[in-house]
Amino acid sequence: MDKLINDFSFGLFFWQALILLVLLFLLRKYAWKPILDSLNNREEGIKNALESAEEAKKEMQNLQADNERIFNEARAERDGMLKEAKQLKENIIADAKSDAQTEADKIVAQAQATIVSEKKAAIAELKSQVAELSIEIAEKVVRKELDSKDKQLELVESMLGDVTLK
């Protein structure tokens, strides 16, 4: 310790303090301030650039999401339209089918009615023809039967026999 104090040179201390003060002042003004300011500016710039890049990325993502959404919506709309069209088509077909069915049923019913009435007419005609024919036949038979006088009398007698007096 004694030696340390003995070695202490006030002159050197004085110069060191003076030089360090001047050096501090000069470096502060001409070196550290511009250096640190430039570093700060640069770092700030980098930070801002990164942030804006991030922002742009986000915006891009938003845009992409928007696009996706719009695309999905469009697709959904198209699907809906398709489905609707299909439904419509089916409905039309079904309608057409049922229409056709009723029409056909109607026609069939009409046809049946016609058939029935035709049949009735035919039967009636047939009946009348059969009746005429049977009368003609009967006429002929009768004529043949009654072409002799005996027979005519016999018939009258039998018929009179059938008739009972009331």
Added chain:
Amino acid sequence: MHGNLGTEILYVMQKRTVVKILLIFTLVFTTTNLFAKASEKGENDGKVDTKSEIDAYIEHHLQDSHDFTLWSDGETGSHVGFPLPVILWDNGLKVFSSSKFHHGETVAEVDGNFYKLYHGKIYKTDAEGTINYDEDYHATNAKPLDFSITKNVVTILLVSVLMLLMFGGLAKSYKKGALPTGFGRVLEPLVIYVRDEIAIPNIGKEKHRKFMGFLLTVFFFIWLLNLLGMTPLGVNVTGNIAITVCLALFTYFITQFSANKEYWKHIFWMPGVPVIMKIVLMPIEILGTLTKPFALLIRLFANITAGHVVIMSLIALIFTAQNIYVMTPVSLLLTIFISVIELLVAFLQAFIFTMLSALFIGLAVQDHDHH
């Protein structure tokens, strides 16, 4: 020698302004270089071969000196280097060249006063240069106030100029573009390192800016001086107690003057403890403010001095060895090994000094919101 040194630095820097300044330096150095032919033989023929002489030589190296000696020839006792101006205050300003002392071998006469250089200190003597001693073998002669431009002052100036050129250049390079070019690419990460690893973690992001100038200056100042101390220039600036005292005092004053109310409150009236403890703690805390910078100055001084002593002692092994052929490689290997460690220590001590300064400042300015 200086020409070589000058051109070497020239190639590194490659700047016009640097060229001019170094040319002036080189001119001044080489013209004064021609002195220094003190050929009188010393008491022991100037040879360095015994242990006590090696001790003396190492001690001499560790001290500041009034001339810039690059090397000495032990056989002829001649020194190669250049003298430096001696500035004394002894009832008036006395300025003369240190060549008058002839490395302490002669008495310098200035304005009818006689001065002698003895163990690196200037004493006032009579015409014969008699030094009187007390019983502890300390010189009792009067010591004039010595403001000489010593070897260390020259080195400090050199480092200051270097720093101004290096960082002024870096600052200027930002005007051309956001990225530095050339040597600035090496310096910029170091500046960022000091800011991000030393200043901000200790002082905080909001308050660090005010102290950056001091921290950066001190960091590079100490580091460059530590590194210069490892060159064969043979300077030992950061291993000088006056330098470390000055640096530590700067930290001390900056800490005390930027301290906030909470800091003083913690020193004089510690909150949260009983009154009796407050009274006990007060002197301890006051002492604590002094021991912090004291530890700073001793740590730097002791580390650098120890490094110099170890390296010089290892080199000296060659001269004290019985068998020089065995000892030389051993000494060289050990010296290289320790030198590499010292290279690390050079950075480490600069880092630690700056780190602790930042820590002390941080303690003084931080907000004690958590209490």
